[in-house]
Each structure stands twice: as C-alpha cells, then as structure tokens.
Amino acid sequence: MQTQDVIRLGREHLRSMSGHVFDVLEVKEPISPDAAVNLSKVISKLSPLVGNMIEFNSVEFLNDQEDFHGHGIWQRQDPGFPDTIFQGVTPTPGFEIKAWFPLATEITARFKDSQNHFAHDQTHVAMLAWLPEQLIFGKPKILGVCVVSGLSVAQARDNHYHNPPDYLVLEPEDTASRTQNLQQTNTNGYKFQGTQEEFREAQELVASWGPNAMQYSPTPEYQERLRELIARFRYRLDTNFAKMDRIVHPGIEEFKTSIYRLNFHGKTVGEWNKLLGSKGRDEEIRTALQEHLGIREEDAEELLL
DNA sequence: TACCCTGGTCATACGCAGAC
DNA sequence: GTCTGCGTATGACCAGGGTA
Numbered sequence: 325m326q327t328q329d330v331i332r333l334g335r336e337h338l339r340s341m342s343g344h345v346f347d348v349l350e351v352k353e354p355i356s357p358d359a360a361v362n363l364s365k366v367i368s369k370l371s372p373l374v375g376n377m378i379e380f381n382s383v384e385f386l387n388d389q390e391d392f393h394g395h396g397i398w399q400r401q402d403p404g405f406p407d408t409i410f411q412g413v414t415p416t417p418g419f420e421i422k423a424w425f426p427l428a429t430e431i432t433a434r435f436k437d438s439q440n441h442f443a444h445d446q447t448h449v450a451m452l453a454w455l456p457e458q459l460i461f462g463k464p465k466i467l468g469v470c471v472v473s474g475l476s477v478a479q480a481r482d483n484h485y486h487n488p489p490d491y492l493v494l495e496p497e498d499t500a501s502r503t504q505n506l507q508q509t510n511t512n513g514y515k516f517q518g519t520q521e522e523f524r525e526a527q528e529l530v531a532s533w534g535p536n537a538m539q540y541s542p543t544p545e546y547q548e549r550l551r552e553l554i555a556r557f558r559y560r561l562d563t564n565f566a567k568m569d570r571i572v573h574p575g576i577e578e579f580k581t582s583i584y585r586l587n588f589h590g591k592t593v594g595e596w597n598k599l600l601g602s603k604g605r606d607e608e609i610r611t612a613l614q615e616h617l618g619i620r621e622e623d624a625e626e627l628l629l
Numbered sequence: 630t631a632c633c634c635t636g637g638t639c640a641t642a643c644g645c646a647g648a649c
Numbered sequence: 650g651t652c653t654g655c656g657t658a659t660g661a662c663c664a665g666g667g668t669a
Contacts, residue, residue: 372641372660425661432660510658515636564636598632601662 325395327446330410330417333391334398335471338419338450341385344466346454348377351461353619360460360613364600367460368428374464375423378452382421383408405437406447406474415444420474422568424453426467426583426593427600431569431576435477436510438495439542442475449474451568451576453583458617459596467586467593470579480573481566482511486540489526490516492550492559495542513565517558526557590616 351370354360379400386398386408396412406418422433435449453467486493492514516523530537533549540546553559568576584594591599591612599609613619 368661375660428660429662432662434659436658560636562636563638570634 325413327413327415327417327444330392330395330413331446331448333389334386334410334417334419335448335450337386337389337391338382338452338471339469341382341452341466342468344385345457346374346378346381346464346466348381348464349374350463351456353458353461357610357614357619360617360619361606361610364460364609364613367456368425371423371425371428374454375425378423378454378464378466379407379421382419382450382452405441415446418447419450419471420447422449422451424451424568424583426453426455427597429601431567431580433568434566435474435481435568435571436512436566437474437478438511439475439478439482440495442473442478445473445475447474448472449477451579453579455588455593459589460613460617467588468579468583470575472573472575476575477568477571477573481571482540482542484571485513485565486538488530488538488550489523489553489557491562492553493540493565494550494554495547511566513562514554514559515562517560522557526553529553529556 349370351363351367354363383398383400386392392398392410392412396410398408398410400408401418406420408421409416409418420435420437422431422435424431424433431451433451441447449472451470451472453469454464455467456462457465482493485491494512494514496510496512516526518526529552564570569580584592584597586593588596599605599612602609
C-alpha cells in the first residue's frame, strides 16, 4: 500500500462518517422553552471539547476499517501536526482533522502550516461539520465531511492573503536553537500600518524585486525580502490570519454552502445559524425551538413536580 | 437594511525555563 | 517542588465599514 492509497482510502472512510452519531457525550433536553433559548446561546461553548473528541474518535474509526489491517496503524499526535498519521508507509500519510460547529459565527479553525510541509502532498485536511442530534441537545452527529489536500489549502491561503507591501505572509523564523515549546512552525500574516507616504515607499521597494515580486514564495531568499519590509515599516500581526472561513478555498467554500443548505429539524442549518445568532429575537427563537424540537412548557412542569 | 468582510478582543491552554 | 513568565496556539464572539 502506497501513501496515496492510504490517503484515498482514509478520505473515503472519513466521508462515510456523514450521519454518524458519536456516543461520547450527551446534552440533556432542556426542561422548558426558556431553558432551550438559554441553551441555544451557550451550546457553542461545547465546540472545542466535542471537536477534540471527534478528532480522536476519528482515529479509532479509521483503525476499525479492515482496509488498513496488516498495512499499518493510525496514530493520534497531540500536540503535533498533523492530528493523525498512518505508521506503516513512507512518506507518512496523515490527516489534519478540523471540527466545525456550523451554528458558530464562523469557522474559527485556522490552517497556518507552511507550504514547505507538503512536499509529497501526503497530508490532507478533513473538516467534519457536527451538531447535536436535536440541534441544541443530544449526542454529537456528523453532518458532513470535506477532505482536501493540505497543500491546496496552504496555497489558497497564501495566494489569498499575500499582497506586498499591503499584506505579508511570513514563514516561521529559524528557531531551531529554542526549546521545543518556543519553536515556531506556523506562517503568520502581517498588515501594513504605515502612512500613505510610507506605503508608496514600500511599493517602490517591492517593485525593485523584479517581475515576480508579488508572487508568494516560501523560499529563504523571498522571505528575507519580506523581513526587510517588516523591519523598515510598521505592520501589525493579523490574529484572524488563516481562518478556514476566510481563505476562499474552493472545496471548503463548496462544503460550507452544502452544510448551510442541509435541512435540519425544519430549517436549513444556515437558517438556524442566522436565527440563533440574532440579537433581541428571543421570542422568535423560543417559538422555533418549540415548533421544531417539541419542547413544551408542560415538560418543565412535570419535571419540577 | 441586511449581509458580508475585516479587524479586534477575550478566554483558555500548553510546555518549558528560571527564580525561589 | 512550586510558582511565574514567556511564547505559542486555539476557538469564540463582536463591532464597524462597505456593498448590493
């Protein structure tokens, strides 16, 4: 079995997880419509915890597949990149697993790894969209899975953001001499903060680099030029850099659209997202939850007796 | 006016080094 | 051994400007 075979099979199995319910955690049904409204406002707090559970359960799920038996084993790396690797073939295939809770305001998972990490296209990104079975309570259910190559995501990110001198994508510095926890492995984005006059000056500097000045490159030579800009002009670190929601990767955009269009308990996921995320519409939220989830006032009365 | 995009902030966590 | 600081990392929400 070759690296790309493992990736292909892994992709197929991960995609087959659509509709799968993880029996790892269960949120109890709220006892009243008011409790349901309150729960709808805080359910996203579960996202990091459930996201992690989904990540390591995905590894178990892959190891349960007979296709891989006798060829190697999937192992979780935490911390480490990617989240799961297949020990048994080289180059080592892996999946970086990102859980997405589509009632959140945006996909907050980031992908900051350098293009340099994907020389053999051996690492893919698997995004798993999940919701509680009953929208705001129940067990986590996978709505859909999107698997795309890590290289394509890194390239989409760099091409989307990099626009010198206005916006710079910088590769990690050489931090090999630092202790492990202080070593940099991620790219970062920087936004120009100087005056218009300084911006024109910076533009002239970029123009002096030649015809490929605007073309992003992770090579040391090109990165050295970018660091010259950072040293001469004011930039700010962009804390939203590389959010999966913002890098305009065609596969991820298509996946987002398909998830938001899914029908889930009487509305599309996108409609639930808008409704539950809106301010001052508690009565509307309450009515929708009562209508589509069957939460009744009488239930609360029975439970309180 | 609703929606989208961008910029910003907050909360939390980890692992290591150095001080005590 | 414990505490604290540092640098890095992740995930969530909110505000404001631009636009259809």
